[in-house]
Amino acid sequence: NKKIIIAIDGFSSTGKSTIAKQLAKHLNYIYVDTGAMYRAVTLYAMLNDIIDKNSFDKQQLINDLNLIQLSFTFNPALGFAEMYLNGVNVEKEIRSIEVSKLVSKVSEISEVRKKLVQEQQQMGKDKGIVMDGRDIGTVVFPDAELKLFMTASADKRAVRRYKELIDRGDNVKYDEILQNVQERDRIDSSRKDSPLVKAEDAIEFDNSDMGLNEQFERIMSLVNDRL
Numbered sequence: 001n002k003k004i005i006i007a008i009d010g011f012s013s014t015g016k017s018t019i020a021k022q023l024a025k026h027l028n029y030i031y032v033d034t035g036a037m038y039r040a041v042t043l044y045a046m047l048n049d050i051i052d053k054n055s056f057d058k059q060q061l062i063n064d065l066n067l068i069q070l071s072f073t074f075n076p077a078l079g080f081a082e083m084y085l086n087g088v089n090v091e092k093e094i095r096s097i098e099v100s101k102l103v104s105k106v107s108e109i110s111e112v113r114k115k116l117v118q119e120q121q122q123m124g125k126d127k128g129i130v131m132d133g134r135d136i137g138t139v140v141f142p143d144a145e146l147k148l149f150m151t152a153s154a155d156k157r158a159v160r161r162y163k164e165l166i167d168r169g170d171n172v173k174y175d176e177i178l179q180n181v182q183e184r185d186r187i188d189s190s191r192k193d194s195p196l197v198k199a200e201d202a203i204e205f206d207n208s209d210m211g212l213n214e215q216f217e218r219i220m221s222l223v224n225d226r227l
């Protein structure tokens, strides 16, 4: 009964987490949303006046890293794990547009990345894991048995994210979301430490026009080839 690591990377709102959750459920694997971890560190920095839209005390965040405890707790009612920051469920707060606007600045910091990458590697040590993010196939699990790289047009992605936020009752404008998606992609792809790039051996999926079922079937056949 062989277990593998599935690494899913790609730009913002390409549907990585939707497909990752579906795969994890089907395979009975652990699902880890690494974006949630970077978002939780960002929320910590916001709550402790370390970052806002005008200023960022990077050294203070680095000093505080050992005070930031992240954990995932499975919520059976939802069927997936929720993010906890120092024992508090922050699943709703970390998805806000305010966090989205600052997270890429926080995730540029090497010390932040080092801490989170270590924790992610620990979670995957027994394999049987689906992890999504920006550097999973390149940095966290360079030896992952299956690496996927998801893409979709910026417009399709912004529509997706906009609907998610409207559905949960947030008051946001479509243009604000489109701008945020593009800005994060720019920072994430151009940063020095672990930029978002497709791993050489990753398989690319453009799901702009691909239905979820078709995508799932195609990826499952890649999984089965590796089991």
Ligand code: C5P
Binding pocket: 012, 013, 034, 035, 036, 038, 039, 103, 104, 105, 107, 132, 133, 134, 135, 136, 184, 185, 188
């Ligand atoms: O996946 P999600 O859109 O929630 O990620 C939020 C942000 O966290 C990304 O825009 C990126 O700046 C950062 N991130 C990262 N490395 C990862 C996952 C997320 O830098 N592995």
